Amino acid sequence: MKQNPGKIKLELYCKGIKIDDSCELAEDAQPIQRTRAGLGSGLEVILPAGLLANIPVTEEFVRDTPFLLVKRGGCYYILRNGETVCPVKLPRQPDWYRKKTPSGSLMSRVGVMQGTYLGVYPTKICSYWDDDPKRNCKFCSTGLNIGKYEQAEKSVEDVVETARAAKRESKITFVHFNAGYYGGDELLAVEPYVKAVKQETGLLVGVQVPPSKDLRQYDRLVASGVDHFSFCFELWNREKFAEVCPGKQDTLGQEVFYAAMKYTAGLMGVGKNSGEIIAGLEPLADTCRALNFITDVGCFPTVCVFRPLTGTDYEKTPSPKYEEMLKVFNHMYRVCRDKGIPTGIAPNVKVSIVVLPYEGRYFAEGWGLKDVWYSFKLALIRVVFRSYFRLKMLFKR
């Protein structure tokens, strides 16, 4: 039977995988490392059709998984209940992970590969983690990672050098900065990093920080080189939002996210920015409402499958049911297609920690004229944008 790599990726997110004794991950794989808010805390694999996935391995719910990773004859396979599902490749740790920046920081503690792009959490810990009592988002592990697994604060020079190395050796095209809440100064805090990376490398740059009430700051960041903003409002359901994200509820509220999404979509165009939500912590109908809203305002959706990370407030909360997540991703594909949202346009940006809309076709129910037209339009936009980007990079060696 033909396998559907999108559905395998989703099922692995929901159930995780055990590692058989035959595996030699220390030699063959990237280290399992907790970073940023925590979604990249698992094993990086390359599934059939080149889909990247970061699969939970260490969390408690993985005890009940039917999946097992085995090594046979020098190759890796995923088994489900003892039956082979598919072969997988394990991306090697990039050589630059072991290199040091001029100030002596290990580059792997400055930025990490999350799929084919570089992720950097450049500044100090999110202030919700410093509040007394703490007001951090209940699913988040940032406060457990920064300073322990990552450099506590990164200099602009260190980040630029790490981005240069990742561009040279891992052929990245995109650097993604994310940061927590700093009392309204988040965009200003990441601006020097954005400016320097853009100027020195020419790479595409994305920023994911809590939204600013001062919308003019977005104009400023776009002028500094931001190509993409993502807005993590996490949940549509108001009560759940207040319960799961107490800091965001007290200091911002959902409306500030919505206003920033509308503003930046108007400023930068349809499909440039994203609204990020977590599936598995609120009723499905609310998740679908969030997807409708995100695409109505001209953003593309990023849906994180809730992962109960060890050590977080929600470590005992069950991982979402695969069958329910299928419905969410089917809806995600449908709304993107019906509203003509451009997805997967940036060159060589494959993401391991979420199923992005460009992988939505794996969740289509059937394949009709609408799907063919949408797919044709996307292919055309990709060709134009990628040619333009490559041309620009020729002048930025």
Ligand code: SF4
């Ligand atoms: S805003 Fe929430 S998710 Fe983001 S770093 Fe702070 S606590 Fe974590």
